[in-house]
Amino acid sequence: MEIEGKSAGNVGILSLNGRLDAYLSNGVESSINALIDKGSVRIVVNFDGVEYISSSGLRVMLASLKRLKKVQGNIKLACLKPYVKEVFDIAGFTQLFEFYEREEEAVNSFKGE
């Protein structure tokens, strides 16, 4: 799993590349936690390079969302491949997360908040 971090204004952006399975999800979890620990409460995760996500991957996203909601933050997801989006869909997580076609849209959506 490659995880690339950058930021746009006060929004932290993580771009993921690889399979988000039980083994590799832990790395993503620590990256997101590191961002939150540094005070970043607005996070966009770019899924463009993710072909596969397992329930462990969903767990990491849910854990991050729960943690961020407690501090009035949010995590928004961008550029999901149809298969990955379907996994979120089946679990009903489309009710919890905001999804965007493009990374900039996700970043900009924080401006109104």
Added chain:
Amino acid sequence: MVSSILELLLVLVEKICVIVIIAYLITRTKYFREILDKKFTLKNRAILILIFGAVSIFGTYSGIEIFGAIANVRDLAPMIAGLIGGPVIGVGAGLIGGIHRYFLGGFTCVPCSLATMLAGLFGGIIYLLRKGKFIGVPGAVLFAALMESFHMTLTLLLAQPYSEAVRVVEDFSMPMILSNSLGMLIFAFIISNRIKERETAEERDKYFDELERKRYELKMAHDIQQSFLPDAIPLLKGFELAAQNLPAKEVGGDFYDFIPISEDKMGVTIADVSGKGVPAALFMALSRTIVRANATRSPDVVDVIQDANRLITADAKSGMFVTLFYAILDLREKTLTYVNAGHNPPVMFKGKTGELIMLRAKGIALGAMEDIELEERKIILKSGDMVVFYTDGVTEAEDVEERQFGKERLFKVIKENHNLSANDMIEKIKAAVLSFCGKQPQFDDITLMVLKAE
């Protein structure tokens, strides 16, 4: 001239070989290992003092003749004894070598024996300053060179007559410094290697411990999971029911359950906890118990799962969640009333038309949020209808090229084998998945449940 240099080199190599062998043998002893591990006892201290003292005496007798002067490595053993064992062992070895030298006499006997004792003391002081850590090869060699320079200074200060002392120092200082430094280089190199070797062995032991713990954890997760699956499948009038769980090496949190609700109503559930290992297995045990306790007290599927969700969410730490399909099978009405909390939709095969229907309903996995909306749906089961419940371990099973088994393959197996009994259908799907995966190890739990209307 050429032959004398060659001869000298040969003698030097010979003496160095003796030092190498002594160094090697000492570092292999149990006592040396105990000292490296800082396990000092009266016994290992005494033995090392005697060994290094003996080596010091050997140094006195094995002087190397260089350019007409005799260089000896008497100070070497006490220096090393101090560097690796601290002041007690250093001074102890130094006393043996020093006192022996004193009784050999000669006009340099006082500075020479004193230098040997001090060599052990200084080595021990370096040991204390380094808090017991070996100084390393370059540091040890520098120490040896400085120590021998100091030895020469002592000779100038203490040996009488002074003019003789000057002559001795002029002739001896270079050979003494060189031979002791070289001896130290060899000794320190062997000791460093021995220390590294010990560290590697320690790391390896730690790694094996870790592996053992991991294996134990896997077994525990497996035991927890299996103990919470039903022991037997209930016999239902007018229906065939079968279920199977194939745990992966690293256990996930799949489960299925049958919960008797009334004489003609049976709760049926299949679920998949996020993540793997002991946390998933424990969360599975918790979820299963909560669902079971709720199900027996109400015939309303939405109510049961909404309540269960509240309890599960309260305990869902670090994003844990469980996807769950819960249905009540009415044996008299021949209906299945269900809710789907984010689980892979079970597949219903209609015996009459041969079509496949996905048992979807609006919902969300349990543990994600406190208050959830669940849609209740109801289907009628006619003779020949079959419902296949499964977890994502089936569809996400992979072959060696990381291709997934997928829904389409599953649907095909169901359609082609709908005449089979519930049990045989499970075996068929299992065989299809396993043959698809080939040599690729099973990564996720595979759980299957089949309900067939007779």
